[in-house]
Amino acid sequence: MQEAASIDKNSVVPIYYQLAKWLEAQIRNGELKPGEALPTETDLAARFEISRMTVRRAISELVAAGMVYAQQGKGTFVASPKLDDIVFEMSNFNEDVKQRGLQVKTTLLEARIVRADEELKEKFGVNDDNARFLYFRTVTTAEEERLAYEKKYTIYTKSKPILEAELKDPTLPGLISAHSDSMPVSSKKVLQVANSSKEEASVLGISRNAPVFVIEQTVYDPDLRPLGWSRSVYRGDRYKLTFYDGWFKKE
Amino acid sequence: MQEAASIDKNSVVPIYYQLAKWLEAQIRNGELKPGEALPTETDLAARFEISRMTVRRAISELVAAGMVYAQQGKGTFVASPKLDDIVFEMSNFNEDVKQRGLQVKTTLLEARIVRADEELKEKFGVNDDNARFLYFRTVTTAEEERLAYEKKYTIYTKSKPILEAELKDPTLPGLISAHSDSMPVSSKKVLQVANSSKEEASVLGISRNAPVFVIEQTVYDPDLRPLGWSRSVYRGDRYKLTFYDGWFKKE
C-alpha cells in the first residue's frame, strides 16, 4: 500500500486533497468496500503524521461527494452508489402515489438470455457475436393503471440461473449486482420524448402516438465498462419532473 | 443589526451554523447584495470573538450552497443566483451547436402588456382583475432551424416602457430584473411531454402532434412571491437531457 509514500507534505498539492484522493482510490480499487469503515481519523492522522483537522478536511471532501458517510460515535463508512431506476426525481408521481397509500407494483413480463444483436453490441461496446445478455421486460403499475414499460439488458458472464429474487429488486443496478462480479458505480441517463410505438401503447394501455418519456440508462463499472443498459418508457400524461433551484430554503 | 446578540457561544447550535445562518439572512434581506463583499474572515472572527477557522467553516457552508464565492487575495462575495432559462443542461444540444460554431439566436416575436386572465391570476396568485403583466413571445433558432418557442409573463408594476435592451437578455430572470424592483432568487421548473398544438407546430415548423418538451418555469422573489412565469416548448427531435450520477470522475 505504501501509505506514507502517498502523501508528500512538501508538495504544492494540499495534504487534505492528496489524502482525499488516496482514500478515493482505496474505495474505487475495492480495497475499501461499501459498508466498510474507513480508518479512524486519529489513526489516519497518526499514520500520515498530519493533524486530525487535515484528515477531517479530506474526509469531508468524500462526504460531499457522497462516497462516504460519518456516524458520530461509530465511524466513517463507505457509501453505496445510489443509481435508482426511478430517475430525476421522476418519482414526483410515484411519491404522490405512495403518500396516498396506493400500491405501486413492478411486474416481470419476461426474462431470458439473448445473443448480441447490432444494437446491443454497440451499447455495450463489444464485438463478440456470441456475447450473451440477460433480458428483462417489466411493467410498473399503480392502482391498476400501467405507468411505465421497461426493457433491461445486463451482461451475462456467470452461468447463474435467473432467480425469483429478481422480482424483488428489478432495478437495473439490482439486476447487475445479482449477475455480475463487477460493482455498478456510475450511470448515464438520457431523457427524450417520443410518440409511443404500437408495442408500447398496447402494453401501457394508451393510444398510439401518445407522448411518452423515454429514458435510456447505461450503468458502468469502475473502469467505465457498460454493465447494463435499459430503455424505459413512461406515460407522458402521468409523469412530470419538477426541479427547484436558486436559493430555495431547504429545511 | 445586533450582531453580537446573534451568536450564542453557549448554545447547543454550533457557532459556525449560527454564523452561516446569520450571513445567509443578511444576504436574503438584501443587506448584502450580489457582487458585494462579505466582511473579511478576520473581521468576522474579531466581531464575534470566535476563531477564524470557525468563520471559515461558516462561510464554506455558504460556498457549498452557491450563495457566495471566495477569491484568494481579494475577498468573499455574494453570488448571483443562476436561473438560466436553458434548463436541465437542456443545452446538450445548444452546446453541440455552439461547439460547431453554429449560430443560436433568440428572436422576439411579440411584446406587450396584457391584463390578468384566469390562468395568469392563478399562476401569480393574485385576485386583482386589473393586474397587468408584460407578455413576451420568443423563438430560438439555430442554423435556420426553429428549436424552441416560449411565452413569458412578468408582473408589471413600474410603468416602464419595454426596451430594446430586452432583446439582448430575453431570459425570464433577465426580463424580471429589467421590470421589477424585486430580486429573482429562486425558481421552480416543471418538465412535461406533450404533442405539439397547432400553433406550436406552425411556429416551430414541425408536424402537428409531434412530441415536444414543455417546461414551465416560475421565478420567485425572496418571499416566494411569483415574479414571472414562462412556458417553453422544445422540439422533441432536437433536444435530449443527459444526466450522470454515481461516482463519475469529475476532473
Added chain:
DNA sequence: CAGTGGTCTAGACCACCAT
C-alpha cells in the same frame, strides 16, 4: 467505560491581489 466523530481555539505560514 473507552473509542468514535463533531466542534472549536489561537496561533502559524503561505499564495495571491492590489497599490
Added chain:
DNA sequence: TGGTGGTCTAGACCACTGG
C-alpha cells in the same frame, strides 16, 4: 507592501456509540 483567503497544526472539550 499590507490585506485577503487557503492550508495546517496541536492541542482541547463535547456528544454519541458500544460493550
